[in-house]
Amino acid sequence: MDIKQATAAFAALSQDTRLRVFRLLVEYGQDGTPAGTLSETLGIPHNTLSFHLSQMSHAGLVQSRRESRSIIYTANFEFFTDLIRYMVKDCCRMEFASIREDTTRGCSVIELPACCPPKGKEKRS
Numbered sequence: 001m002d003i004k005q006a007t008a009a010f011a012a013l014s015q016d017t018r019l020r021v022f023r024l025l026v027e028y029g030q031d032g033t034p035a036g037t038l039s040e041t042l043g044i045p046h047n048t049l050s051f052h053l054s055q056m057s058h059a060g061l062v063q064s065r066r067e068s069r070s071i072i073y074t075a076n077f078e079f080f081t082d083l084i085r086y087m088v089k090d091c092c093r094m095e096f097a098s099i100r101e102d103t104t105r106g107c108s109v110i111e112l113p114a115c116c117p118p119k120g121k122e123k124r125s
Helices: 005-013 014-031 035-042 046-058 077-091
Strands: 060-069 070-075 097-100 105-111
Touching: 005 014, 005 046, 005 077, 014 035, 014 060, 014 070, 035 046, 035 077, 046 060, 070 077, 070 105, 077 097, 077 105
Parallel strands: none
Antiparallel strands: 060 070, 097 105
């Protein structure tokens, strides 16, 4: 991941329709869903959705595949994981965030300590 890729991804996600689409695609997981389902669920006209999916695809956030007569869209989980890892590793200092590998569960864990509790709230131990 480099800064240009990260900037393009954040620019794509900074638009409310695209953020809603991406969040819904995450819910559908690796199986994804057809554009028609996204359109109906979110109440977005097909041509508008097509524009937004294209923008997200160019940013690397969305992938598509053809199944029979349908195009199935999925969130690009590998790219999004790299984006999160980029933010934590290259943009945050260790006292604010870190990534550790959980070999038991076979995943990476982002740790965000409660270093700055809101006013009136005590720091948890």
